[in-house]
Amino acid sequence: MKKRDSRGRLRNYPEEYKRDHSSSKDKKDRASRNAARKKVADWYKAHGKKLSSDKDVDHKDSNPRNNSSGNLRTMAKGENRARSNRQRAKKG
Numbered sequence: 001m002k003k004r005d006s007r008g009r010l011r012n013y014p015e016e017y018k019r020d021h022s023s024s025k026d027k028k029d030r031a032s033r034n035a036a037r038k039k040v041a042d043w044y045k046a047h048g049k050k051l052s053s054d055k056d057v058d059h060k061d062s063n064p065r066n067n068s069s070g071n072l073r074t075m076a077k078g079e080n081r082a083r084s085n086r087q088r089a090k091k092g
Contacts, residue, residue, distance in 0.1 A: 001013075001014065028065070029064040029065065030064075032064045032065045032067060033057070033059075033064045035067055036057045036059065036064070036067045036072055037051075037057045039067060039069075039072070040057045040072055040074060051074065054076060054077055055074045055075065055076060055077065056074070056075060056076070056077045056080040056081075057072055057073070057074055058072070058073050058074070058075050058080045058083070059071055059072065060072070060073060062084075062087055
């Protein structure tokens with residue numbers, strides 16, 4: 001089923017999801033990103049703060065499986081997504 005996104009583009013979300021989330025590597029990467037977000041959220045909580053919902057956890061080296069404390073930082077979601085898109089465009 002195709003729907004229009006907020007920019008008016010016709011999208012097939014179920015097919016995109018299947019394409020982007022089906023491989024075991026994708027699943028492991030996603031689980032690792034979730035673990036990184038929990039790690040950072042726990043750190044914030046331990047220091048009496050709350051990780052804002054408008055923030056993403058960024059992996060400085062772009063490796064989603066490297067969850068060492070020195071490799072994680074928080075940044076605005078838009079900034080993080082733009083950074084990821086720029087890196088993908090360079091590879092592409």
